Amino acid sequence: MRILKRLALAATMAALFGGIAEAKEWTKVRIGTEGAYPPFNELTPDNQLVGFDIDVAKALCEKMKVECEFVTQDWDGMIPALLAGKYDAIIASMSITPERAEKVAFTGKYYNTPPALAVPKDSAIQGADPEDVAGKAIGAQSSTTHSRYVEQYYKDAQLKMYPTADEYKLDLQNGRLDGAVDDVVVLSEWLDTPDGACCKIAGTITPVEEIHGEGAGIAIRKEDTDLVAMFNKAIEEIRADGSYQTINEKYFDFDVYGD
Known part of the structure; x- marks a missing residue:
């Protein structure tokens, strides 16, 4: 019995000190x-x-x-x-x-920072609520909280997903999208550039905790x-x-x- 106890103690100490030795610096x-x-x-x-x-x-x-x-x-x-x-x-x-x-x-x-919806300056879209974008083509970067929000809340819109933000911006600039959802800071920064002069913020989106965190x-x-x-x-x-x-x-x- 004593031998077994000693072996168990030795194994415990080895695991303990082994773990300490292997801790990452x-x-x-x-x-x-x-x-x-x-x-x-x-x-x-x-x-x-x-x-x-x-x-x-x-x-x-x-x-x-x-x-x-x-x-x-x-x-x-x-x-x-x-x-x-x-x-x-x-x-x-x-x-x-x-x-x-x-x-x-x-x-x-x-x-x-909150999300927002950007649209062309001549757009008839006046807000960022689901009813504002019904029947519209809305872009977002794939695998983001923004694309997930569009999927779940803009159910009557057509979601177009893009690998990068630059790609949806290009389509919005060239009239291939009716709007795009992203972080308000990212969109605002782009609107201040020559390429982004095409567009405006239609409205911010109230974050949804289970989506936006x-x-x-x-x-x-x-x-x-x-x-x-x-x-x-x-x-x-x-x-x-x-x-x-x-x-x-x-x-x-x-x-x-x-x-």
Whole structure:
């Protein structure tokens, strides 16, 4: 009996100390982002990643005292690539939704802005309610909260889905769409460009919690609980020391963190 107890104790201690030895030391964090969602993340002509997401990510890595390495990934494959180990965290304006939380862990939000509907300037559409778009062709980026909202709430409209935001913008500009749904900041930024001069905001959309979630967070593999804690602590720190506000003011004239 004593021998069995000693063996059990030895096995327990080995598992305990083995787990400690194998705990990951985060000195480098690979961050997945899309690079096609201005002003939050985009690639410049010389292939440099810029935007609000990117600056926030760099500030968080500095607080965590880790090296940042960015990896670009098409939006549709963002979560599968995280789970496959292509990178360690997603900082790409990904909304914290119950559906996504079944697959990945999330930090708390780092910003929260509402969706909106953009239409051509000469459009007869006067609002963003379902009855306003009945019978209309409405575009949205696929695999987003915006396309899901259109599917569930704009039932009498025709949904056209696009791999990237740039593609629905092109169709809206060229008259192939009656409207498009996206984040109000993304749409407003585009409307201030020559290409976006074609269009206007018809109205904002009241977020639906089960679709839009509670804001944009950082997605991390569920087993990496220590990394979730590190990012959450870093978000609190940049909010407290003014770093977040400095980044916010670089891109926006209002507080994107939200309530």
